[in-house]
């Protein structure tokens with residue numbers, strides 16, 4: 001367990017100090033740059049392939065979609081999916097303390113965006129720069145009653161939930177609750193999640209089974225995620241990259 005309740009699998013590098021920094025600049029320098037954290041390139045591509053056409057059709061019908069980024073950190077994957085920004089554009093936007101003070105992009109469809117994370121500073125940043133219209137600060141594994149109500153409301157009312165490089169931090173029963181709450185919501189809805197390799201494969205298997213119990217599988221792709229840190233290269237000899245499986249699931253909502 002690292003600082004502030006973030007639980008990291010022991011063979012995986014922990015980044016807790018970066019998640020609780022005041023701005024996303026350390027995230028950009030030490031994760032996006034140093035580790036070539038390119039996963040949003042692919043999160044965006046999969047979102048564009050399997051969710052964006054549907055979201056645009058909803059927009060044509062005048063709908064404003066409820067978009068939730070679960071364990072959002074500073075909102076990099078919201079920038080990739082809701083704003084359509086690529087890896088380079090996110091790095092450029094977060095290049096220094098001044099540049100990160102506003103978002104250099106526009107939402108691609110009308111949405112009410114909610115960010116949820118244990119990091120109060122990341123949520124304050126997301127709110128301040130307008131990435132998120134609402135935020136919930138909560139330890140998803142042990143939320144206080146009021147936080148739990150806010151998380152449940154956001155998830156059950158969500159049309160789109162993204163949760164990337166994040167489910168790995170959640171206990172199996174938390175994953176079950178998150179998935180069931182979203183699945184119990186009304187109307188068609190989509191969830192984009194991803195699984196990191198080579199970390200915690202048994203836990204990822206259990207998460208996949210939980211997702212498939214309550215949601216329909218739509219599609220997936222395998223990609224690079226980021227370079228392994230020196231510590232991880234010692235733990236996984238011969239490996240240089242962490243790989244990603246990106247999955248999209250659907251709530252039929254009939």
Ligand SMILES: C[S@@+](CC[C@H](N)C(=O)[O-])C[C@H]1O[C@@H](n2cnc3c(N)ncnc32)[C@H](O)[C@@H]1O
Nearest residue numbers: 006019071072073117118139140141164165169
């Ligand atoms: C790697 S970041 C995810 C950022 C982004 N989604 C991505 O794919 O790059 C993981 C986030 O999970 C959050 N987190 C970890 N444990 C959590 C918990 N128990 N409850 C809520 N958020 C948690 C961390 O604070 C961090 O912001």
